Amino acid sequence: MRIVDAIPLLLLLALAAHGPHTAAVEPVKLIVDTDIGGGGCNDVDDVVAVCISHALERRGEAELLAIVQNTAPLQCAGAISVLNTWYRREDLPIGAYDIATSGATLELEAPLPYVVELADHWPSAVKNSTQVPDAVTVYRQALAVQPARSVAISSIGIHTNLAALLRSGPDAHSPLSGVELVRQKVKLLAVMGGKYGGQHGSHSGGPACNLCGGGKNAHNARTASAASSFVAAHWPPESQIIWSGFEVVRLSPARARSILPRESNCYQLVVQEIVLCLV
Secondary structure, rough: OOOOOOOOOHHHHHHHHOOOOOOOOOOOOEEEEOOOOOOOOOOHHHHHHHHHHHHHHOOOEEEEEEEEEOOOOOHHHHHHHHHHHHHOOOOOOOEEOOOOOOOOOOOOOOOOOOOHHHHHOOOOOOOOHHHHHHHHHHHHHHOOOOOOOEEEEEEEOOHHHHHHHHHHOOOOOOOHHHHHHHHHHHEOOOEOOOOOHHHHHHOOOOOOOOOOOOOOHHHHHHHHHHHHHHHHHHOOOEEEEEEEOOOEEEEHHHHHHOOOOOOOOHHHHHHHHHHHHHH
16 A cells, blocks of 8 residues: 655745744745656655645745746646646746756656646646746746845756756856856755655655656666756755655645645545555
8 A cells, every 4th residue: 555645844844944934024935846747756746735835825925936847748737837727826937857958868758647637627828848948947047036045946856957957057047057046046955855764764665766766767767866966966055955755744635635625626636646546
């Protein structure tokens, strides 16, 4: 029996960029980097992450700057757009990893069924990743205009986008290299990835799927593993990294029903996918 891993605490970790929330504190500037059912761990937790990020924005605790897809399946960007549309943030920039990146290609894989369900049957302006810019462009454009050390990145999936950002050079949005742009603008990178001991930390055996790309596609797993290693080695020390592993939190169907609006696509998909994974 496998319980779906969920990450409601990950975005709360991103809020740690400004410490405890009070009415006088400015909303955390937040970028969500997600695989959303398209690789890595291949589950539904990313829907929870995107929905919580929108909920935090509605509460005035976060300011969403962008959501980027770090995996290959075309319809994942459409799923992100559906969730943005439900929260009336159709204007929120979406980016997708360039799967033809030299030296770090990703092969196309089929996404989980809920991704297709979202993209095909719910309203949204974007239906697939061919309709959105490269994630690195979205990252650089968003970061360039923000104040120094003000942005939190919530990484929920493989690190392809983050590695590509660090490797990027000056462009129309900023004269800085990727490393310097991160150094100057990103206060916190909150990573869902890794296993850090204890019975929960080692429950599934093998390396953490968000850091190694999962086990379905050997080529993509190698690409994802190389990206994770590069990010860990080259992320500027001036920008804090919080690593939160599998052991941080679990989500049951009852808990999902208690925290998600029943009328939302988030609620319907999460409860459906958790029940399927419990069988």
